[in-house]
Amino acid sequence: MQAKESLLIADSSLFEEGRKLPVMEAFYTIQGEGANTGKPAFFLRVGGCDVGCHWCDVKESWNAHLHPLTSVDSLLLQAIECGAPAVVVTGGEPSMYPMDYLTGIFKNAGMQTFIETSGAYPLTGAWDWVCLSPKKNQPPLSVNYPKASELKCIIHNKHDFMWAEEQAKACLALNPGVRLFLQPEWSKMNMLMNDLVAYAKAHTQWSISLQTHKFMHIP
Numbered sequence: 001m002q003a004k005e006s007l008l009i010a011d012s013s014l015f016e017e018g019r020k021l022p023v024m025e026a027f028y029t030i031q032g033e034g035a036n037t038g039k040p041a042f043f044l045r046v047g048g049c050d051v052g053c054h055w056c057d058v059k060e061s062w063n064a065h066l067h068p069l070t071s072v073d074s075l076l077l078q079a080i081e082c083g084a085p086a087v088v089v090t091g092g093e094p095s096m097y098p099m100d101y102l103t104g105i106f107k108n109a110g111m112q113t114f115i116e117t118s119g120a121y122p123l124t125g126a127w128d129w130v131c132l133s134p135k136k137n138q139p140p141l142s143v144n145y146p147k148a149s150e151l152k153c154i155i156h157n158k159h160d161f162m163w164a165e166e167q168a169k170a171c172l173a174l175n176p177g178v179r180l181f182l183q184p185e186w187s188k189m190n191m192l193m194n195d196l197v198a199y200a201k202a203h204t205q206w207s208i209s210l211q212t213h214k215f216m217h218i219p
Contacts, residue, residue, distance in 0.1 A: 015069070017098055018097060018099060018102055019073070021046050023045070023067055024058075024061045026045070027043055029041070029213065030213060030216070033211055034116075035129075035150045037209070041087065042088070044075060046061075046092045047092050048063070048064030048092050048096050049062045049091055049096075051093055053137060055154075055188075061091055076106060079106070079109075086112035089114070091117075095115075095118070095121035095124075098125075099115070103127060114130075116133060119140030123144055129149045130147050130148050130150075131149065131152055132144060132151050134151070134167045145173075147175075151179070153167055153183070155192055155196060182200060189210075
């Protein structure tokens, strides 16, 4: 699959080359999913996403124009004030935006930089951890597979196990060290849990990820 440019930022000067981003929310919390579950981090959720997963639990993030352009420098100050050791950039779809400036200033401040992305657009920025969560509507660009630290596939129905295996095969071919996670979609978790556990026991390359922040009732 060939790389594509963001449809949202045809005029990148609007974002001052990544110095401003449409921010839906920013807060200090505990990472709830994937390989870094349980670790404190400053979460930055940017608005804007055209992937359009029907089960998305933050559909209010899709329209970037609903969220104010916010200075990345001001976000760094918030994270420093919290004492956060890391920043997690999520969305929406953060790969739609230039991220070199953000990762540069957070790294200069001594923080680790994590991103959670579908990989639908080329990744920019210097990331310590890349959670690649592929979506059927817009599969990841092949150039993003080697950058993934973890591949997190959301399971909404039984067919999604096949999709996860296809994505794992594509990713492992370019990135043998990637960690593999299956995560039940929250509204289907109880219905799918027995199948998920049985699948992970039979296919031991996979680990199970849960949205533990929802159990803890934290953002």
